[in-house]
Amino acid sequence: MAGIVALKKVAAPKAAVVCRDIELDRQAVNCLEADPAPVDFLNALLESQLYPDAVRFLARALPKREATWWACICTRGTITQDTPPAMLGALEAAEQWVYKPTEANRRLADAAARATSFEGPAAWAAMAAFWSEGSMAPEDAPAVPPADNLTAKAVAGAVMLAAVASQPEHAQDKYHFFLEQGVDIANGGNGRPWPGQ
Numbered sequence: 001m002a003g004i005v006a007l008k009k010v011a012a013p014k015a016a017v018v019c020r021d022i023e024l025d026r027q028a029v030n031c032l033e034a035d036p037a038p039v040d041f042l043n044a045l046l047e048s049q050l051y052p053d054a055v056r057f058l059a060r061a062l063p064k065r066e067a068t069w070w071a072c073i074c075t076r077g078t079i080t081q082d083t084p085p086a087m088l089g090a091l092e093a094a095e096q097w098v099y100k101p102t103e104a105n106r107r108l109a110d111a112a113a114r115a116t117s118f119e120g121p122a123a124w125a126a127m128a129a130f131w132s133e134g135s136m137a138p139e140d141a142p143a144v145p146p147a148d149n150l151t152a153k154a155v156a157g158a159v160m161l162a163a164v165a166s167q168p169e170h171a172q173d174k175y176h177f178f179l180e181q182g183v184d185i186a187n188g189g190n191g192r193p194w195p196g197q
Contacts, residue, residue: 004046007039007186010061015041018061021149028053042183051175055159058182060152064132066185067151069098071125071158073191074178078121078165086115090122097129106130107139121161128154 012018015038019029031044038061045054059067072095079088093112097105106129113126130136131150135143159182163174181191 004039004043004183007042007061007183008188009063009066009186010038011063012038012061014038015057018057022056022060022152024053024056025050028057046179049172051163051172051179052156052160054179055163055175055182056152056156058179058186059155059159060149062155062182062186064128064151065098065101067155068094068125068128068132070178070182070185070191071121071128071155072098073181074159074162075121075125078162080166084116086112087120087122090116090120090126094122094125094129097132101129101132103134106132106134121158121165124154124158124161128158 010018015036016032018038019032019041027048028045028050031041031048031050034040036044038057042054042057042061045051045057059070062070072091075091075094079091090109090112093105093109097109109126109129113123113130116123116126118124118127128151131146131154134145135141136146137144159178163171163178185191
């Protein structure tokens with residue numbers, strides 16, 4: 001991946017602000033010592049091939065809707081004709097929330113994730129949508145807002161599970177591709193910047 005020059009949708013001025021509540025490998029933490037901007041930190045992670053850390057960082061740096069879309073497009077690449085209907089339903093529910101982020105669609109994403117027993121990347125894409133705002137409690141119970149970093153954790157889980165799905169020996173290549181998609185989203189794209197995608 002060529003050096004990234006911008007992350008237009010990342011509002012934080014410094015990478016350390018993004019990293020305050022995510023777990024990073026020691027080598028990734030060392031990359032924070034110079035107090036880099038988000039784009040410089042992500043470039044350093046990519047140069048060091050710290051792909052899981054790069055996924056965690058970008059999942060937290062992106063706005064929640066864009067991050068959830070990233071989880072969706074990475075997950076979409078794992079869908080086959082043998083994908084169980086519940087998994088497909090979870091992905092479709094997450095996508096529906098991205099297209100129209102209403103409370104009803106957020107609740108549908110939760111129900112769809114539960115139907116998968118929280119297995120696979122689609123479940124976590126749906127949970128990313130559910131944890132984006134609102135309450136985690138049932139509709140008729142007092143509100144319990146999700147922690148601000150839960151969407152990022154679900155997105156990172158979805159992307160990393162998608163990277164090791166079906167052919168774990170190609171995980172590095174998938175990480176690389178998924179991160180290119182995430183950077184495209186971070187710059188206002190749809191995550192599918194290449195012809196035929």
